[in-house]
Amino acid sequence: MSIVDLTSMGEAQAQLRTEINERLARLQDEISDYCFQCAKCTSGCEAHKLLELEPHKIVALLKRGLIDEMVNSDVIWTCMSCFKCRERCPQKVAPVEILFALKNMAVASGKQIPGKYTAMLQSILSIGLLQDVQSVTTHDNKMVKRDDLGLPAVSKPMDAAKFQMVLSKLAIEKV
Amino acid sequence: MKKYALYPGCVMSTEQYAYEMSVRESLPLLGVELIDLQGFSCCGEPLKSVNQLLTLYLSARNLAIAEKQKLDVFAPCAMCHLALSECKWVLGKNADMKKRMNEMLATEDLKYEGTSKLVHTVDLLHDHIGIEEIKKHVTKPLKGVKLATHYGCHIIRPSEIGRPVDSEHPMKMERILEALGAETAEYPEKLDCCGALLQINLDESALTKSGQKLKAVQEHGFDGLVDVCPWCHKMFDARQTKAGETVAAKLDLPVFYLTQLLGLAFGIDKKKLGLELNLSPVDNIKLGGK
Numbered sequence: 001m002s003i004v005d006l007t008s009m010g011e012a013q014a015q016l017r018t019e020i021n022e023r024l025a026r027l028q029d030e031i032s033d034y035c036f037q038c039a040k041c042t043s044g045c046e047a048h049k050l051l052e053l054e055p056h057k058i059v060a061l062l063k064r065g066l067i068d069e070m071v072n073s074d075v076i077w078t079c080m081s082c083f084k085c086r087e088r089c090p091q092k093v094a095p096v097e098i099l100f101a102l103k104n105m106a107v108a109s110g111k112q113i114p115g116k117y118t119a120m121l122q123s124i125l126s127i128g129l130l131q132d133v134q135s136v137t138t139h140d141n142k143m144v145k146r147d148d149l150g151l152p153a154v155s156k157p158m159d160a161a162k163f164q165m166v167l168s169k170l171a172i173e174k175v
Numbered sequence: 176m177k178k179y180a181l182y183p184g185c186v187m188s189t190e191q192y193a194y195e196m197s198v199r200e201s202l203p204l205l206g207v208e209l210i211d212l213q214g215f216s217c218c219g220e221p222l223k224s225v226n227q228l229l230t231l232y233l234s235a236r237n238l239a240i241a242e243k244q245k246l247d248v249f250a251p252c253a254m255c256h257l258a259l260s261e262c263k264w265v266l267g268k269n270a271d272m273k274k275r276m277n278e279m280l281a282t283e284d285l286k287y288e289g290t291s292k293l294v295h296t297v298d299l300l301h302d303h304i305g306i307e308e309i310k311k312h313v314t315k316p317l318k319g320v321k322l323a324t325h326y327g328c329h330i331i332r333p334s335e336i337g338r339p340v341d342s343e344h345p346m347k348m349e350r351i352l353e354a355l356g357a358e359t360a361e362y363p364e365k366l367d368c369c370g371a372l373l374q375i376n377l378d379e380s381a382l383t384k385s386g387q388k389l390k391a392v393q394e395h396g397f398d399g400l401v402d403v404c405p406w407c408h409k410m411f412d413a414r415q416t417k418a419g420e421t422v423a424a425k426l427d428l429p430v431f432y433l434t435q436l437l438g439l440a441f442g443i444d445k446k447k448l449g450l451e452l453n454l455s456p457v458d459n460i461k462l463g464g465k
Contacts, residue, residue, distance in 0.1 A: 046328075046368040050380055077376055080384070081223070082368040083332035087342050094333075103224040115376025117225050124233075128216035130185035136192060138451040146188075149449065151195055154188045155215040159283065163216065166279045170229050 055095035193449030234262035316356025386422030
């Protein structure tokens with residue numbers, strides 16, 4: 001199994017989709033009871049002014065069951081996960097967690113993942129880290145690496161095959 | 176001597192070397208022994224939008240590696256610290272999930288129990304070492320500089336799972352900087368996000384967020400900004416010029432890791448603290464050692 005299975009509409013994803021659906025349904029039930037649309041989340045949202053994310057509307061849409069519409073919308077990818085909405089909600093609704101579930105659903109449904117997420121996932125699968133060791137510039141324009149600076153070798157998974165095997169399995173593992 | 180496994184995460188260990196250098200130089204002076212372990216991977220937090228289970232597994236895996244050596248964990252990155260904290264919180268409440276994670280961990284001969292404690296730079300310094308102890312080591316006080324702090328969202332919130340600092344009025348960094356001899360002040364944008372996570376899919380917006388905060392800090396008349404997260408620092412320091420261009424501001428603000436300032440106040444050589452790797456104009460202010 002490879003990156004393709006982790007991010008595609010392959011058969012393996014059906015179970016994952018069911019699981020995320022259940023998670024969303026559970027959130028929907030709880031929210032129907034608790035959210036009273038005070039919009040405190042939106043008033044503090046870091047992505048609101050800049051990218052027009054309105055967490056209280058995300059909650060309202062979920063309440064009305066418009067899940068597919070949100071999964072297919074770009075707006076769910078504007079959250080920068082600052083967790084202010086979760087912190088400040090007087091009813092403990094946590095829109096940020098709904099957004100994570102919606103994004104997970106978009107990925108499991110085989111929608112194209114925006115930006116560098118796929119590259120990051122690929123890198124984690126192959127070396128365990130978001131990226132390999134980089135050369136960096138000093139402020140007088142010299143290029144240096146970890147070892148030039150006297151830092152020890154970077155810590156990485158020792159048995160790459162075993163590490164990859166588990167990560168690939170995660171796509172079909174129950175939530 | 177307090178012993179911790181140093182969990183380096185990806186960003187600090189693959190590009191933000193100044194943080195790692197200053198952590199490794201300054202903390203041993205305060206009686207902290209940092210142990211390097213083999214086999215760590217990404218904490219998973221940046222991929223939470225892709226697959227939350229993957230995040231949970233990667234965090235459990237890293238904690239299990241430290242547990243195997245019976246060590247507590249020091250995570251200097253705010254993002255990693257959140258992922259590991261949330262993993263401990265979720266698996267502490269959900270025995271089924273813990274069992275499931277352990278079934279997968281067994282492939283690599285690992286087991287998660289939840290026995291290791293977790294610290295970040297700020298609570299390690301403020302709560303575990305203590306202000307009085309820090310003061311004892313200051314030989315070159317940071318006199319005459321007024322510094323703004325940036326904590327980073329992920330060590331601030333969500334308080335529900337337990338965070339190293341207060342969620343609405345964090346003051347521990349201020350207390351530490353004052354112990355080093357610097358002046359601090361409150362400012363309205365203190366809790367604003369750096370936007371770093373948006374680098375992944377909306378880079379222009381990430382730069383705007385950072386630019387707006389840097390511009391505000393500069394306009395308030397601070398001499399510099401201090402942070403404790405490699406993601407935030409990359410935005411404020413290495414990408415400062417670009418962030419400034421995005422918000423049409425000429426930015427000229429020195430940005431430091433807290434541990435760099437700690438080292439300077441302790442008289443450690445600038446080079447050992449990685450100050451030549453800061454791309455913001457850190458030489459604009461005269462601080463501590465040579």
